[in-house]
Amino acid sequence: MPSSLTPAVLAELQRIVGDRGLITAVNQLQTYECDGLTAFRVLPSAVLLPESTGQVQQILRLCHRERIPFVARGSGTGLSGGALPTEGCLVITFSRMNRILAVDLANQQITVQPGVINSNVTAAVSPHGYFYAPDPSSQTVCTIGGNIAENAGGAHCLKYGFTVTHVLEMTVVLPNGDLVTLGAKTPNAPGYDLAGVFIGSEGTLGIATEMTLRIMRKPETVQVILAAFNTIQAAAQSVSDVIASGQLPAAMEIMDRLSIEAAEISVHPNYPSCEALLLIELDGPEAEVNLQMQTVTDICRGNGAWETRLAIDEQDRFLIWKGRKAAFAAAGRLSPNYIVQDGVIPRTSLPAVLEKLNAMAVAENLRVTNVFHAGDGNLHPIVLYNRENPGEEERAIDLSLRILDVCVEAGGSITGEHGVGREKQCSMSYMFSDPDLETMQRVRHAFDPLDLSNPEKLFPTPRICGERSRGAYAPHPLETSGIAEVF
C-alpha cells in the first residue's frame, strides 16, 4: 500500500461510499487483480463501489489531493489489460451504478449509468421495437462504461458503426473531480468533439458516470446465410466482392477450420465442416433483404462456395451467432492456453495478409486459428500454445505481437476493438510517429495533468517497453508523388 493511502484517507473513502462500498480485504481484492488479459496481475490497494456521480466526484477529488492513481472497471471482460490495476491504485467499479435513467423513444435515446450491462440496453427498449447496436461478443456481461472506454465494436459494427457512433452525450468526472458534459443530444454540436476523444481513451481521461445512447429501430427482417469455402482466400474475396457490389450487410464474419471445430464442440451450431465459413447477415425491409440475399448468394457461389445455407428461423439464427460469439472461449477446447489478437488491415489485403500469417505460424510451429470481422478487415487471430512447454508462451506472445506488425505494414492498425491497454502499448510507437504520440500525451494532460487516471496504459513507456519501440514512422505526404490510382 503506498504511503498516500493512509488509514485517515481510507476512513475518508469509507465515509464517501459507505461500508458496503469499500473493499480492502486481500482475498476480496484478488477478484480485481486482472481483467480478461490474465497474464498480467497487480493487487489494487482498495476497491470502491460508488453509488452516484457525486460519490465519484468526491473520490476523484480525494485522489487528486492525495495523488492516488485510480482505475475504473466495468465487468473486467477487457482483453488488453485496460482495467489492470496499477501499483498502489484504487479500483473504482460500477456494479452499484447500473440503472437505466431515462428512455426517450421519440428521439431514439436512452440514458444509463456506466454499470448497465450492454445487452440490458437492448432489453429495455426491445418491447418498443428498438435496439442498441454495438454488440461485442461479451455483450451479455460487459458494461456500457467499459464499452465507452474501449470504443467497443462487435459483429454488427460493419453496418452500424462502433460505440462512438452511438453515444450522444456523457456526464464525465474529470481526474480533478470537476464535472463536464461531453457531446450533446442533438447532432453536430459546436466546440471540440471531446466526446469523440473520450470514447476509446481507455480510461485515461476521467470517468463517465452517465451516458445518453442512441437506440435504433429494429429492422423489419433479418436473414443470415452461411457459405462454406475450400479456402480462406475465396471467402475473403467474396467479402470484397459483396462490398464492391454496393451491398452493406449488417455483418460479415469469417471462421477458419480450427475455429469451426472449436465452436462445434462447444455450442453445436451445426456449421458445415469446411476450411472457411463465411457468415453474412442482412437486415432491412423484407423486399430489400430478399433481393440482396440473392446477390450475396450468387457472389459466394461465384467464388466457389459449395454450400450456402440460410438460417431457417430465429432459433437457427440465434444458434449460428452463438457459435460465432463463443469462438474465443471455445479456443480453450483446442489448447490449454491461447492469446486472442486483434489487428486491422485494409479489407483488400485480407488474402495476402492471411497467407503471411499462416507462414509465420508454420515457421514457429504454433497453431493460429482465425475468427474475424471480415467486412471491416478486423482480424482476430488466436495463437494456441501450451504454457507447460518451455519457451512456448514467450514464442506465442512474440508471434502475436509480430502479427500486429504485419497489420501495420499492410496499412492497418494494432487493434480493432480490444484496445491497447497494457498489452499493446509497446506496439504504439510502431504505428504512430513521435509527434503523433506527443500530441496525444498533451491532450491527455489537458484532462489529467497528474497522470492519475489509469496511468501506465495505452502509451509506450521506457520502463515497460524498453527497446521494443522501433522508432517513429514519419508520415509520408503523397503530394510529391503525383496521382496514384489504385483501382
Next chain:
Amino acid sequence: MPSSLTPAVLAELQRIVGDRGLITAVNQLQTYECDGLTAFRVLPSAVLLPESTGQVQQILRLCHRERIPFVARGSGTGLSGGALPTEGCLVITFSRMNRILAVDLANQQITVQPGVINSNVTAAVSPHGYFYAPDPSSQTVCTIGGNIAENAGGAHCLKYGFTVTHVLEMTVVLPNGDLVTLGAKTPNAPGYDLAGVFIGSEGTLGIATEMTLRIMRKPETVQVILAAFNTIQAAAQSVSDVIASGQLPAAMEIMDRLSIEAAEISVHPNYPSCEALLLIELDGPEAEVNLQMQTVTDICRGNGAWETRLAIDEQDRFLIWKGRKAAFAAAGRLSPNYIVQDGVIPRTSLPAVLEKLNAMAVAENLRVTNVFHAGDGNLHPIVLYNRENPGEEERAIDLSLRILDVCVEAGGSITGEHGVGREKQCSMSYMFSDPDLETMQRVRHAFDPLDLSNPEKLFPTPRICGERSRGAYAPHPLETSGIAEVF
C-alpha cells in the same frame, strides 16, 4: 501591421512561397478581409498561397518563432466568420493546393489536398460509380479544407452523416510546424481520436494539408418527392412520423412560403405555392425505394399534404435541389439584408419551437423565413431586415441570437453546421458550463499553446463578449430523479 511582420520576416515568407505565393498589396488584401459573414471585416497583414505541406510547415515554424497569428482559408464561403482575419495575422489560402493525390476505389478512398472543391471530389469518382456524401449548399465553390474546419453538413447528412464520418486520415501541420497524422485509413484506430477533435475545430488546432476521404457507392435509384402543406407544423409532424416509421430518407427539407417564393423568383424550380413544402429524397435499390416512397407519401397525405409530386426525371430532381440550395442567396430577393441563422433542436420540438420563433419575429416586426434540414432538427431561420432603417440591423442581430437561446432551451444547440466562428462565440457560454469550456481550452493548448491558429474565434472572450455571457449551465445528472420515460 504588427511589429513582428518586419521586412525581414516578409522576405523570409517570400522565399518560402515564391513571388506568386505572397500578397501584400492592400487592394488585393481586401479580398480576404471577410468570409461569408460580411458584417465583420479585418484586413490581414499578408496572404500566403503555399504549394505544399513542406511550405505550410515552414510558414508555421516562422509564425511560431515570431509569434504571428495565422488564419487558414478555403474559398471564404463560411457563414460564421471562421476565416475572418485577426488583427496583424497572416491568411494562408489553399487555391494552389487543389490536387487529387490518389484514388483507391477498392478500399473506397480518395486522398486530396485542402484546396479541392467539394463537388470536384464526387466528379473525380463519379464515372466509376462513387460519390462523396457531405453536400453543403455551397458545394460547387467551397473547399474540403474548409469543410473539415467546420465539420460541414448538407441536406444528405441525415442519412450519411457529417464530414467527420467521411474523413479517414489527415496530415496536419501543428501550430509549431510539426507534422502529425490524425485518424487512420482503417476503422477504429487505437489511441485518442484526434481526427475527430480536429474536424470541426474551426481552424484553431492547426492546418490539414492532405486528407483521405471515404467515398461511397452511388445508390441504384434516387427519388425525390415534394409535398405541399397548409402549415409548417403539419410538414414537421410528417418528418417525425417518417422517422418513427423506421425509414431513413437521404434528405428531408422544409421550406416556408417566403423561401418558396424567393427560390421561385431566383431559379424557377416550379414549386407548388403553399405554406410549407416538404422535400424528401429516398435512395437505395429500386424495389426498396418504391416501397418506401409509398409509405412516405401515405404519411404526408395523412398529415394533410394536398399535393404530392414525384420528380419525373434526373433533370427535374436537379431543379428541385437547385431551388433548395439557392434559398439562402435568394433571400436577397426578399430583402436588402438578411442573417442566416443555424440552430439545432430535438426533432420532436420542431412544431413548438417554430411557433415560438414566429411569435418573436412578429413582436419585433421583422420577417423571418425558414429553410431547414428537418430530419435532424437543423433550423436555418433567415432574419430579413433593411440596414437603412435606423436600429433595424441591431434588432435583427439580437433576434437571430435570441433564436439560438430558444434552441438551447429546447435541448438543442447554437449551430448545426455553420460553426461558431466570430459570430456565435458569445453564445457558447449559454450552451456550455465553465468546466466544459475550460476543458476545450486546455485541449486547444495541447495543439496550440501560443494561441496562434485562428485566435479569438470559437471561445467566448471578455474582450469580445463582455456581459453577454449569461453564466454557466451546470450539467444536471438524471440519476437522482429516477426513471423518466418520455415515450
